[in-house]
Amino acid sequence: MKILGIESSCDETAAAIVEDGQKVLSSVVNSQIKIHAQYGGVVPEVAARSHIEAINPVINQALTEANLSWDEIDAIAVTNGPGLSGSLLIGTLAARTLAILKNKPFYPVDHILSHFYGNFLSNDQIKFPVLSLTVSGGHSQLVLFDDPYTSQALGSTTDDAVGEAFDKVAKVIGLGYPGGPEIEKAAKLGQIKFKFTKPKTKNQFDFSFSGLKTAVLRQAQAQIGQNHTFPSFKIADKLTKQDQLDLAASFQKTAIDILTNKTKLAYDEYQPKTVALAGGVSANKALRVSFEQNFDKVIMPDFQFCTDNAAMVAAHAYFWSKNHQPADPYDSDIKLN
Ligand code: KG4
Ligand code: ZN
Numbered sequence: 001m002k003i004l005g006i007e008s009s010c011d012e013t014a015a016a017i018v019e020d021g022q023k024v025l026s027s028v029v030n031s032q033i034k035i036h037a038q039y040g041g042v043v044p045e046v047a048a049r050s051h052i053e054a055i056n057p058v059i060n061q062a063l064t065e066a067n068l069s070w071d072e073i074d075a076i077a078v079t080n081g082p083g084l085s086g087s088l089l090i091g092t093l094a095a096r097t098l099a100i101l102k103n104k105p106f107y108p109v110d111h112i113l114s115h116f117y118g119n120f121l122s123n124d125q126i127k128f129p130v131l132s133l134t135v136s137g138g139h140s141q142l143v144l145f146d147d148p149y150t151s152q153a154l155g156s157t158t159d160d161a162v163g164e165a166f167d168k169v170a171k172v173i174g175l176g177y178p179g180g181p182e183i184e185k186a187a188k189l190g191q192i193k194f195k196f197t198k199p200k201t202k203n204q205f206d207f208s209f210s211g212l213k214t215a216v217l218r219q220a221q222a223q224i225g226q227n228h229t230f231p232s233f234k235i236a237d238k239l240t241k242q243d244q245l246d247l248a249a250s251f252q253k254t255a256i257d258i259l260t261n262k263t264k265l266a267y268d269e270y271q272p273k274t275v276a277l278a279g280g281v282s283a284n285k286a287l288r289v290s291f292e293q294n295f296d297k298v299i300m301p302d303f304q305f306c307t308d309n310a311a312m313v314a315a316h317a318y319f320w321s322k323n324h325q326p327a328d329p330y331d332s333d334i335k336l337n
Pocket of ligand 2: 111115136137279280307308
């Protein structure tokens with residue numbers, strides 16, 4: 001079964017064709033990072049406009065690269081949320097229109113769960129149950145999959161997602177956008193000099209990163225000898241290079257320890273056969289190493305399938321289609337949460 005997947009939930013316009021949920025025939029990603037970098041973050045209106053320009057060429061390229069005609073496509077899948085409304089509308093409208101015009105079964109799927117299915121593109125014979133940690137710009141989530149079709153969320157984001165914390169800390173200490181890869185680079189050169197407290201959450205499997213983000217801000221202010229009334233956007237100009245690197249290293253270490261410790265708690269309680277990483281933050285090598293050191297059987301997507309892509313959407317729809325009817329493309333909405 002060959003599924004065309006479409007993804008446009010944030011700042012990547014992507015289309016991919018995946019066979020039987022595992023074999024990637026093409027995967028095209030048009031990233032808007034350069035456009036948004038000048039503003040220091042994603043500007044929703046600009047993102048939506050860029051999706052409009054990119055969506056048709058990206059879909060056509062996915063078909064060309066897979067060397068397939070529309071007749072050979074068995075179904076169309078799309079991310080219907082969560083994400084930015086203007087961005088989601090472009091991808092879902094394209095997918096709905098194509099499903100109607102080309103008369104194909106239509107499968108809208110959840111973006112966060114799709115990240116987990118990116119693992120099927122890079123790993124053979126995954127042993128279930130799988131405990132998955134999905135960490136992205138919008139979510140930090142622990143999910144238990146009994147099999148490829150059934151999952152339950154054990155815990156989720158209560159304030160800032162971990163990727164958001166990477167991005168915001170990077171901004172405060174004067175690193176570029178997106179912050180995740182910049183913090184990772186800086187952390188390699190810095191010392192883990194500062195200790196930050198780990199948050200407590202009511203549900204032990206939930207995540208909270210806003211306190212850590214503020215603690216880094218306060219430490220940065222302390223380094224330049226200013227009190228908390230000093231505007232945060234000016235801190236970066238006054239930090240020494242060494243302080244910037246040390247703050248990045250200390251923040252990253254604390255964030256990774258929080259993610260690893262929470263996953264360990266869930267691992268002890270549910271005893272899964274496999275632990276999986278997924279989502280943009282799973283591209284972080286230090287996080288990948290921490291998981292490899294702490295868990296016996298760990299899977300993670302190849303780097304290209306960590307950040308937003310459409311192959312994971314097509315893979316997700318393949319498994320979803322095994323026990324769900326296609327949706328009606330005339331009557332399908334986006335979901336924002
Ligand atoms: O999954 P994703 O592409 O988009 C969302 O669904 O949000 O994740 C994007 C997030 C951003 O916050 C970005 O800073 C983070 O993933 N990220 C990283 C790395 N690469 C991307 N965070 C830490 N280390 C990285 N190497
Ligand atoms: Zn994502």
